[in-house]
Amino acid sequence: MKPFAKFLPPIAVLGALTLVPVTGAQLAAQDVDTYRELENFLTVFERVRGNYVEEVDDHVLIKGAIDGMLAALDPHSSYVEASDFQTMRLTTDGNYGGLGLTVGMRDGAVVVVAPTEDTPADKAGMKAGDYITHLDGKLLYGMSLDEAVDEMRGEPGTDVTLTVVRPGRDKPFDVKITRAIIDLRPVKWEVEDGIGIININSFSANAGAEVAEAIRGIEKSLGGRPKGYVVDLRSNPGGLLDQAIEISDIFLERGEIVSERGRRKSDIERFYATKGDMADGLPVIVLVDAGSASASEIVAGALQDHRRAVVMGERSFGKGSVQTVIQTGPDAALRLTTARYYTPSGRSVQAGGIEPDIAVPQLSDPDYFERPRFREADLRRHLVAQEGVEDDVLEEDGNDDPRYAETAEGLEAKGIDDYQLHYALKAIQRVAMAGSPGLAGGRR
Structure with missing residues (x-):
């Protein structure tokens, strides 16, 4: 989503539409068809308005x-x-009331795309792929996504009971969650075994500045450079485009970061890195999962295409479209899909997502293999990429794959509660011990 500072008045959009070159005959034919359709709409509107069993407000009908x-x-x-x-403004700014869930709609049911880290929903144990069927006993099935989200919002401090269906479990179960102000910390960092871990939870305002501050904080805590960095974008649903560009630029010396391509060939906007890699060429691993979407995919795709980082985890969500927010009144706005994102190599991630260089399952999650992944391609009427997208399949070479050699119980006994992060840290340790100049990512 673009920043709200880029609102366009409706008249500007209408004016842009008149620039499309058409002949007089084409324009006349289009006008006739359009007026016929509008006449049909007004006929239905008047019929409903005058004959529906109860009086209906005009605003309700038009909305x-x-x-x-x-x-x-x-x-x-x-x-x-x-x-x-x-609420749209608040969620973009990174401070809002609610449960801390990113949700979607699948076959009329509300499904969890990802819980946001350190929010009430995350602490209550909600997981990606959970279906929410009832809220305080009220059936959510059949509601629009906006209506379902409205039901889940409420005053901070109030309790709500969600009825959850989790694939792999025999019966639905209830989860009680206390609503809270979701004051997102877009960036957190820590150091483990001499490696900097930068956890980016959202691309809200100032996320780029906080990543830069995290790198400085890691170096200060170590008294020098780390062995490398893990950039954790898992369960990050995205946010502001300018922050995705700024964060990508932190790790890149030069080159294109992302491009937007709209309806016409002339509707192309490209964004480039500026000189200076704050990580100074050190190894970088980017972690993604099915909840990594939009701005997360821009960062992962840019670093992958420039072979600046190795992407690990699982295929990302696949939300590669651009929404422009057009304010249509003092308290109303149109959010309209106007373009697709493309990575530096020209890949559209729409519906297909970012494939990791190294697929690493989250073996520390006992429900990992039972829970389905919910992605952009599962949404009704999802926009398709302009080129065909096929799911990659891991090669079978007959050898045991060490990424799948552990069990959740075995990892718990070893004190490993996040296998994907553990695997990434071990990879950087091996590179550091070997004295390699870095990890080379990118599609191969």
């Missing part, structure tokens, strides 16, 4: 028509008013 129009396009285009508009 419903707008919602239906946008729902026919893709899952990310929407129209919001009043409180929802304010």
Whole structure:
């Protein structure tokens, strides 16, 4: 999502549409068809308004028509008013009230894309792939996604009971969560075995500056350079484009970071790195999973394409579309899909996601293999990439794969509660011991 500072007044959008070159005959034919469709719409509107069994507010009908129009396009285009508009602002700023869940809709049911780290939902044990069927006993099935999210929001300090269906478990179960102000810390860091771990939870305002500060903090705590860095983007649903560019730039010396390509060939905008790699060429591993989306995929794709980092984990969410927010009134806005993101090598991650260089399952999660992954391709009417996307399959060479050699019980006995992070740290340790100049990522 682009920053709210880039709001466009409606008149600017209408003006842009008139720049498309068409002949007079084409324009006349388009106008006739359009007016015919609008006449049909107004006929239905008047019939409903005059003959429905109960009196209906005109605003309700028009809002419903707008919602239906946008729902026919893709899952990310929407129209919001009043409180929802304010919530959109707050979630982009990184401070809002709620449970701390990123959710989607699948076959009319609410499904968890990812819980946000250190939020009430995360602490209560919610997991990606969970289906939420009821809220305080009220059935959520059949609601729109916005309606379901509204039901889950509430005053901080109030309790809500979610009924959860988790694939792999025989019966639904209830999870009681206390709502709270979700004051996101977009970036956290720590040092383990001489390696800097930078955990990016969201791409809200100032995330780039906080990553730079994390690198300085890691070096200060060690009294020198670390052996390398792990950039953890798991369960990060994305956020502001400028922050994704800024964070990618921190690790790159030069070159393209991402491009936006719109409806017309001329609608291309490219973003480039500036000179200076704050990590000074040290090994970098980027961790992603099915909850890594949008801005997370921009960073992972840029560092992967430039062979600046090795991407580990599992295939990312696949949200590679651009939403421009157009303010249509004091408390209303249109969020419209206007372009696709492309990585420096020209890959669209839309629906396909970022494939890791090294697939590492989260073996420390006992439910890992039972829980399905929910991604962009599972959403109804999802935008497809402009080129075909095929799921890669791990090669079978007949040898035992050390990435799959452990069990959750065995890892717990060893005190390993995050196998993917553990694997990444060991990889950097091996590189440091071998005296290699770095890890080479990128699609091969």
